[in-house]
Amino acid sequence: MTEALTIRNVTLGEGKPSICIPLTSSNKAALMEEVERYQQEGADVVEWRADIFEEVENHTAVEQMLKDLTAVLKGIPLIFTFRSHQEGGEKKISKADYIALNQFVIQTGLADLVDVELYQGEDAVKNLISAAHQQHTYVIVSNHDFQKTPPKSEIVHRLKWAEELGGDILKIAVMPNQTADVLELLTATNEMKEYTTKPMITMAMGPLGVISRLSGQVFGSVLTFGAGERTSAPGQVPVQELRQVLEVIEKSMDVS
Numbered sequence: 470m471t472e473a474l475t476i477r478n479v480t481l482g483e484g485k486p487s488i489c490i491p492l493t494s495s496n497k498a499a500l501m502e503e504v505e506r507y508q509q510e511g512a513d514v515v516e517w518r519a520d521i522f523e524e525v526e527n528h529t530a531v532e533q534m535l536k537d538l539t540a541v542l543k544g545i546p547l548i549f550t551f552r553s554h555q556e557g558g559e560k561k562i563s564k565a566d567y568i569a570l571n572q573f574v575i576q577t578g579l580a581d582l583v584d585v586e587l588y589q590g591e592d593a594v595k596n597l598i599s600a601a602h603q604q605h606t607y608v609i610v611s612n613h614d615f616q617k618t619p620p621k622s623e624i625v626h627r628l629k630w631a632e633e634l635g636g637d638i639l640k641i642a643v644m645p646n647q648t649a650d651v652l653e654l655l656t657a658t659n660e661m662k663e664y665t666t667k668p669m670i671t672m673a674m675g676p677l678g679v680i681s682r683l684s685g686q687v688f689g690s691v692l693t694f695g696a697g698e699r700t701s702a703p704g705q706v707p708v709q710e711l712r713q714v715l716e717v718i719e720k721s722m723d724v725s
């Protein structure tokens with residue numbers, strides 16, 4: 470059974486999934502316009518996809534951007550994500566630079582959550598988690614497969630591994646090539662609820678996977694990414710429509 474996790478004014482794992490809107494602009498002016506809009510639209514959580522930011526290699530620019538974003542967000546939790554190129558991100562950086570960037574962001578204390586990729590290696594993940602916890606920052610330990618859907622046992626294995634390393638939230642995104650792959654992801658999520666109390670975020674991407682972005686309340690995914698100005702991964706549903714569907718499901722589940 471998932472234990473609910475409260476971060477600022479948002480509780481993950483209670484009722485319908487929370488909606489996270491990704492910031493996908495590459496420069497400061499466009500990012501500021503985006504964040505204003507998502508704050509007004511009532512995003513539950515906002516993710517900054519910093520791998521898309523043109524100045525991401527300049528730590529001072531990253532810190533200033535974090536300050537500017539959090540000032541507008543007024544308490545909406547912010548996830549800092551540098552998605553590596555091998556897991557679907559925009560920019561190639563070395564593992565050392567990935568670690569240094571995340572360490573730097575954690576030290577600023579400006580992000581409520583950081584996304585750390587499971588496959589950066591056990592030492593990197595553990596060290597980043599320990600630094601984050603000293604700053605009271607939560608860590609999403611994540612994995613993405615943009616080509617295929619691993620078997621259910623492998624999905625469960627990766628989620629359990631993310632928990633063993635100390636992740637506060639366990640996340641996996643897979644690419645389905647047939648409808649059975651979506652069922653594989655949903656079954657893995659459903660089964661994991663028996664093993665872990667940690668909140669999970671799981672999704673099948675692309676058109677086939679859309680249902681998995683809507684059905685978190687049924688199977689156990691606590692947060693879903695909705696498209697703002699652009700999608701940050703295939704299959705994301707525009708936020709207004711996403712919200713309506715989640716509300717319909719929540720209401721129907723309450724009645725029964």
Ligand SMILES: O=C1C[C@@](O)(C(=O)O)C[C@@H](O)[C@@H]1O
Nearest residue numbers: 491550642672674694701702
């Ligand atoms: O990990 C994820 C999930 C995601 O890939 C999705 O499929 O919605 C979108 C990314 O921005 C985010 O970092």
